[in-house]
Amino acid sequence: MVVLLLVTSFVIYASLFLAPGSPDALLFGAHTVSPAVRAAVNRQYHLNDPFLQQYWYWLTDVLRGNFGTSITYRTPVALRLTAAAPVTAFLVVYSSILIIVSGVALGVLSALRPGKLDTFIMTATNIGTAVPTFVAGLVLLAFFGVKLNWFPVYGAGAGFFDRLRHLTLPAVALAFWAVAYLTRVTRTSMREELQGDPVMTARSRGLSRRVVVQRHAFRNALIPIVTVAGLQVAGLIAGTVIVEQVFGLNGLGELLLTSVQDKDFATVQAVSLILVAAFIVVNTLVDIAYTMLDPRIRLGANQP
Amino acid sequence: MSVLSILKSRDDQHLLKRIHNRIGTGGMVAGGFMVFLILAATLAPLISPFSPNAIDLLNVSSGSTWLHPLGTDNLGRDILSRLLWGARPSLLGPTLVIGVATIIAVPLAALAGWSGGLIDQIVSRFLDLVFAFPGILLAILAVTLYGPGLYPCSMALALSYMPWIARVTRSEILRERNKPYIKALEVQGVSGFAICVRHLIPNVSATIWSQVTISFGYALIDLAALSFLGLNILPPGADWGVMTNNENAVLQGDLNQVLYPCLLIILSVTSVTYVGKRLSDENTRLLK
Amino acid sequence: MTHLLNIENLSVDLVVHRRYRKVLQDVSITVERAEVVSLVGESGSGKSMTARSVLNLLPAQGKMSGDIAFDGQSLMNASDKDWQKFRATRAAMIFQDPRASINPVHRIGDFLTEALVHNRGMDRHEALARAATLLEQVGIDDAKRRLRQYPHELSGGMLQRAMIASVLLIEPELILADEPTTALDVTTQADVIAILDDLRAQRDMAMLFITHDLELAAAFSDRVAVMYAGYIVEISTPTQLHSRPLHPYTAALLRSRPMLHERTARLPQISGRPLSAFEAPPGCPFQDRCPYVQAQCGGSLPQPQLINGSVVRCHRANELELVSTVNAEGGHSHG
Numbered sequence: 001m002v003v004l005l006l007v008t009s010f011v012i013y014a015s016l017f018l019a020p021g022s023p024d025a026l027l028f029g030a031h032t033v034s035p036a037v038r039a040a041v042n043r044q045y046h047l048n049d050p051f052l053q054q055y056w057y058w059l060t061d062v063l064r065g066n067f068g069t070s071i072t073y074r075t076p077v078a079l080r081l082t083a084a085a086p087v088t089a090f091l092v093v094y095s096s097i098l099i100i101v102s103g104v105a106l107g108v109l110s111a112l113r114p115g116k117l118d119t120f121i122m123t124a125t126n127i128g129t130a131v132p133t134f135v136a137g138l139v140l141l142a143f144f145g146v147k148l149n150w151f152p153v154y155g156a157g158a159g160f161f162d163r164l165r166h167l168t169l170p171a172v173a174l175a176f177w178a179v180a181y182l183t184r185v186t187r188t189s190m191r192e193e194l195q196g197d198p199v200m201t202a203r204s205r206g207l208s209r210r211v212v213v214q215r216h217a218f219r220n221a222l223i224p225i226v227t228v229a230g231l232q233v234a235g236l237i238a239g240t241v242i243v244e245q246v247f248g249l250n251g252l253g254e255l256l257l258t259s260v261q262d263k264d265f266a267t268v269q270a271v272s273l274i275l276v277a278a279f280i281v282v283n284t285l286v287d288i289a290y291t292m293l294d295p296r297i298r299l300g301a302n303q304p
Numbered sequence: 305m306s307v308l309s310i311l312k313s314r315d316d317q318h319l320l321k322r323i324h325n326r327i328g329t330g331g332m333v334a335g336g337f338m339v340f341l342i343l344a345a346t347l348a349p350l351i352s353p354f355s356p357n358a359i360d361l362l363n364v365s366s367g368s369t370w371l372h373p374l375g376t377d378n379l380g381r382d383i384l385s386r387l388l389w390g391a392r393p394s395l396l397g398p399t400l401v402i403g404v405a406t407i408i409a410v411p412l413a414a415l416a417g418w419s420g421g422l423i424d425q426i427v428s429r430f431l432d433l434v435f436a437f438p439g440i441l442l443a444i445l446a447v448t449l450y451g452p453g454l455y456p457c458s459m460a461l462a463l464s465y466m467p468w469i470a471r472v473t474r475s476e477i478l479r480e481r482n483k484p485y486i487k488a489l490e491v492q493g494v495s496g497f498a499i500c501v502r503h504l505i506p507n508v509s510a511t512i513w514s515q516v517t518i519s520f521g522y523a524l525i526d527l528a529a530l531s532f533l534g535l536n537i538l539p540p541g542a543d544w545g546v547m548t549n550n551e552n553a554v555l556q557g558d559l560n561q562v563l564y565p566c567l568l569i570i571l572s573v574t575s576v577t578y579v580g581k582r583l584s585d586e587n588t589r590l591l592k
Numbered sequence: 593m594t595h596l597l598n599i600e601n602l603s604v605d606l607v608v609h610r611r612y613r614k615v616l617q618d619v620s621i622t623v624e625r626a627e628v629v630s631l632v633g634e635s636g637s638g639k640s641m642t643a644r645s646v647l648n649l650l651p652a653q654g655k656m657s658g659d660i661a662f663d664g665q666s667l668m669n670a671s672d673k674d675w676q677k678f679r680a681t682r683a684a685m686i687f688q689d690p691r692a693s694i695n696p697v698h699r700i701g702d703f704l705t706e707a708l709v710h711n712r713g714m715d716r717h718e719a720l721a722r723a724a725t726l727l728e729q730v731g732i733d734d735a736k737r738r739l740r741q742y743p744h745e746l747s748g749g750m751l752q753r754a755m756i757a758s759v760l761l762i763e764p765e766l767i768l769a770d771e772p773t774t775a776l777d778v779t780t781q782a783d784v785i786a787i788l789d790d791l792r793a794q795r796d797m798a799m800l801f802i803t804h805d806l807e808l809a810a811a812f813s814d815r816v817a818v819m820y821a822g823y824i825v826e827i828s829t830p831t832q833l834h835s836r837p838l839h840p841y842t843a844a845l846l847r848s849r850p851m852l853h854e855r856t857a858r859l860p861q862i863s864g865r866p867l868s869a870f871e872a873p874p875g876c877p878f879q880d881r882c883p884y885v886q887a888q889c890g891g892s893l894p895q896p897q898l899i900n901g902s903v904v905r906c907h908r909a910n911e912l913e914l915v916s917t918v919n920a921e922g923g924h925s926h927g
Contacts, residue, residue: 197693
């Protein structure tokens with residue numbers, strides 16, 4: 001994982017140099033600056049040094065929490081990050097809980113009760129996975145926010161319960177697609193397990209339905225379910241960009257978008273790094289969970 | 305069996321009948337809908353009643369009228385025309401994305417799956433690296449460097465979808481590779497390249513097609529989202545995603561202009577995904 | 593004296609390719625206490641389904657008709673709870689592929705004890721102790737360590753022994769063994785059969801033994817039933833089977849086996865391929881492959897007849913004098 005983090009940070013940093021024009025042109029964006037300022041910035045950003053050395057400086061700074069200074073706003077990037085991060089974090093956690101609880105519950109229900117309920121859930125999730133997050137957001141905003149006025153439509157609120165209220169619609173919008181997808185995966189895995197040999201063996205031993213479903217069907221289905229759930233949570237990191245835009249939240253996603261428009265490259269780099277790092281961390285956690293659930297991976301197969 | 309073999313086989317059955325056997329009635333409806341959309345998009349210059357940017361100041365934010373069957377948006381532009389013209393980038397974009405992604409992914413996967421060993425390791429690590437970047441993030445980076453537009457966005461997305469297609473293809477190829485008929489071909493001295501092109505890839509094509517169609521759906525969603533964020537097609541351009549980027553309209557309850565493009569997006573993605581699922585479901589139809 | 597297991601006119605329909613199709617037709621067979629009865633047949637003959645029907649383990653949407661009675665009591669209209677109790681105490685199944693059937697995420701100890709702990713409320717430690725004893729009885733050493741291991745750490749042969757142990761822990765009156773040795777190599781096969789034989793003799797258990805290997809069945813059982821296309825075509829004792837098989841299919845199966853003590857230029861084959869019940873033509877299902885077929889065979893289905901203590905379904909059973917070996921004299925039909 002560490003290697004991956006390093007390499008991706010390198011890629012993000014190096015992408016600066018992919019842009020047409022010289023790096024300092026990108027840093028300055030549309031502003032015109034005097035040669036003296038240019039020289040000073042060059043020195044500060046080590047732009048005249050060899051590339052790898054520049055990367056090293058940047059990396060060590062980042063690890064110490066120094067993300068550089070935003071050219072556009074003349075404030076340390078880290079400051080803007082600490083203002084935006086809590087909102088995104090709250091949103092992602094809130095959404096993740098919604099996804100995992102609803103997705104698994106609906107999927108298991110659907111698998112255990114074939115019939116009308118199952119068909120309904122299947123159709124709903126079929127459509128649900130075709131709904132983009134921003135559409136879900138807009139619809140929720142229009143209906144529950146504007147028409148019914150149950151929830152506020154703008155901003156992230158202050159204090160725990162107020163924040164909960166403000167972030168409910170965004171969290172649901174963010175979770176929408178993921179719940180549909182996770183439900184389907186859960187249902188498919190459960191059904192496969194229910195028709196599989198271990199379940200038949202368990203039934204043949206006279207175990208009660210509850211025990212069979214819990215200890216065998218669900219326990220085995222957990223492996224793909226956890227994997228997918230983890231991927232969905234990781235995917236929220238990208239989705240947050242959209243949802244924050246729809247609901248006017250001042251989180252990391254919104255910060256990223258404004259920096260892109262402002263051509264504030266340092267901030268773009270910083271936010272990208274954080275988001276990608278979070279993505280990698282979540283994926284790694286999923287891998288770890290996977291090995292804990294499946295002893296064949298843990299201990300290595302083929303050891304009679 | 306290769307998906308495209310439907311086109312090649314010369315049974316007594318009519319082509320449409322063979323397709324119907326493969327994807328079912330639902331698949332025909334979904335597929336037909338997509339064909340209709342593609343036609344509409346292609347013929348947009350001919351059939352669109354108005355230019356997508358033409359402003360009709362007398363009819364701002366109107367509902368359905370004879371002149372404007374689907375109404376106008378809050379700048380007075382005809383929604384139907386914008387939908388028709390907007391279909392072009394909305395459908396072209398995902399096609400570009402998966403086209404490029406597949407052209408890179410399949411040979412890469414074949415190379416990794418066939419060679420094994422160090423090459424496989426290197427390719428897999430490379431795929432892991434690309435995997436670490438969520439598509440939208442990659443697109444944002446691309447836009448930062450190259451400015452907004454269809455090409456930076458679709459190329460970035462193509463790169464981010466490539467590992468998905470590559471991974472699935474690679475595992476299927478690994479499975480096929482160990483089958484006796486491949487070993488037999490090897491023993492006969494057929495080159496690795498020839499085996500991949502003439503045998504391995506056609507035999508995993510069903511999986512590739514299903515992954516491609518599902519990815520098409522996701523790419524459509526992602527590109528629309530990018531338009532919504534102002535990174536892909538920019539106003540005043542017409543594109544289903546950009547048409548939804550009108551917060552004010554929604555907040556004021558003027559939903560038409562946002563509703564129709566959303567609907568089209570959802571319907572297109574559902575259709576394509578449905579056809580994809582039917583294509584990959586080899587057991588749906590008995591070939592009688 | 594009631595039969596331990598009495599299957600009468602059992603028919604089973606399953607959903608195949610989206611339609612209901614017959615898989616078992618009018619199957620009737622009995623198993624007495626402490627008796628071993630084998631069901632022999634090729635793929636698609638319905639032998640596995642018969643065993644699964646006894647425990648009501650058909651795939652979802654499967655339909656059974658006819659009667660299955662255990663110890664005099666019919667099971668056909670039993671409630672779910674009754675079936676559970678039946679499976680937990682009186683009959684148990686050994687499955688073909690232990691690697692597929694034993695849940696890979698739980699330890700062997702869990703696999704062996706879960707029935708005892710959950711069904712009978714036994715204390716876990718006591719259950720584990722019993723399990724260890726049984727593992728040793730089936731020939732697995734170092735039982736305590738094995739109990740803590742996972743299935744993928746054991747070889748196929750050991751897993752199958754563990755499977756047998758799990759059945760014995762229940763102490764059932766009837767064991768259903770679904771091709772228990774098919775997934776194993778030949779030497780392990782012999783071991784496992786030996787274990788089954790020993791334990792069965794010690795504990796007086798009845799067994800319904802499913803296999804495709806006619807010779808194995810003949811060596812191991814008290815009675816052999818041959819199945820084809822969902823029907824039972826012959827039920828006989830091993831001696832009678834060898835000296836005078838009654839059904840052309842049985843004879844052909846016996847003849848097509850290579851023998852150590854005989855030489856032959858070419859092994860006889862049965863032309864065609866084995867059918868499932870729903871693929872069979874009207875009349876006798878074997879007609880398209882039978883060397884003795886006549887017009888009447890395409891007409892009505894042959895009903896079971898009793899000849900010399902054996903049961904056979906063949907229109908021409910009384911006429912044919914079949915032999916089980918290639919080089920014997922005679923063996924041709926009269927007329």
